[in-house]
Amino acid sequence: MNKKLNHYKNILHGFFVSIATTIAEANTILPLIVSYFGGGAILIGFFSSLLRGAAILVQLYAAFYAQGYDHMQKYMRRVFLARFIAWFFIGLSIIVFGNDYPNITLFCIGFGLFVFSFSAGFGAIYFKETIAKIFTKDYRGKSMAIRQFFSGFGALLSGATAGYIIAIFEEPFSFGILFMVSSLLMGLGFIAFGTIEEPIKEKITKKEKSFKEFLKNAKLLLKGDEKLQIQVITFLLSYSYLFALPFIIVDASAKINLDGTAIASIITVQMIGAMFSNIIWGKLSTIGKNKLIANIIIILHIISISLAFFASNIYFYMFIFFLSGAAMDGYRLASTNLLINISAEEKRPVYSAIQSNITSFGIFFSILGGFILHFTSYTFLYSFTIAMLVIAFVYSLKLSEE
Secondary structure: OOOHHHHHHHHHHHHHHHHHHHHHOOOOHHHHHHHHOOOOHHHHHHHHHHHHHHHHHOHHHHHHHHOOOOOOHHHHHHHHHHHHHHHHHHHHHHHHHOOOOHHHHHHHHHHHHHHHHHHHHHHHHHHHHHHHHHOOHHHHHHHHHHHHHHHHHHHHHHHHHHHHHHHHOOOOHHHHHHHHHHHHHHHHHHHHHHOOOOOOOOOOOOOOOOHHHHHHHHHHHHHHOHHHHHHHHHHHHHHHHHHOHHHHHHHHHHHOOOOHHHHHHHHHHHHHHHHHHHHHHHHHHHOOOHHHHHHHHHHHHHHHHHHOOOOOOHHHHHHHHHHHHHHHHHHHHHHHHHHHHHOOHHHHHHHHHHHHHHHHHHHHHHHHHHHHHHHOOHHHHHHHHHHHHHHHHHHHOOOOOO
16 A cells, blocks of 8 residues: 555546646636537536536446445546547537537537546546555545645646637637547546556455345445434535535626636636645645544635625635635545545445435536526525535534544
């Protein structure tokens, strides 16, 4: 365990995948792309959820099989191939259909996002299991924090480049080029993680005779573990920021001039927040303070959504996305480490799938946010979001480190 080469490959994977996916960042660029092709608030919410959320459909099914695997890499590589093809397909579709067939373009974007996210449902189980096997508890927090730091750096480079390309090239050609070029960079990250040296897992669980029986056992496992229950509720409600965040950039576009430079600035500060926050998250995680990380990230989201009430210039919005970037990276680190800490080795894939499947429904909060905004106002949407985050904070105080 804790081999340096695996550590470096973990970092490279995060770096290159972050460069690629930032060009369709769900709270900034993706809403602008969807809006360009005629999509309204509801479709923006749906696509933002689709990018993150199609994965939840298969994670329990993936865990059903993964609990009996003694290694993950063979299956991980298949996931990587599917994600690469889906991302490249989106860019190709935008260039081929573009302005001439906007509805077909939107359909292709949605289909590509679905395949990209759906395949990640399998990858999430394999990834967490691999990370748990190759790093010890203390080293894991360090490696993941450094990974997220360089992921933030990659996203910073990507965000600035994306804003520049959008500014100098005609739309929608610029959108298509961003996807196609970034898919090649994504492939480098997939190669890095796909060649990690993975130890054989000694404690594995015999797979149930049927998926129905597996679901029954998973339900009993959740029902009998209060720590898991508290964690699931906390991180589900922590996603409440998604009720409002994808629409803050749309609200901003109606108040201020959002040209390519402004978009690049917002994305840049968001990634700076994500990147440098990992210095703090890494130190806290290394000393076993993952619960404190969860407490802090919810507070940061409450502050960022509250600022949206008063935002009236680019600097306000830059600070909002700076805080949200810091909080999102803390979420990923805390939720993964807390889950691994409370789960037994042989049941780790099942614990991971239970938490991911339930909490990932929060990813669809942006769809509900789109409906809320459609029928009410930004003021009501922001107020509702803050109320839900306050409830999440109360539950986060009950989290367990072990």
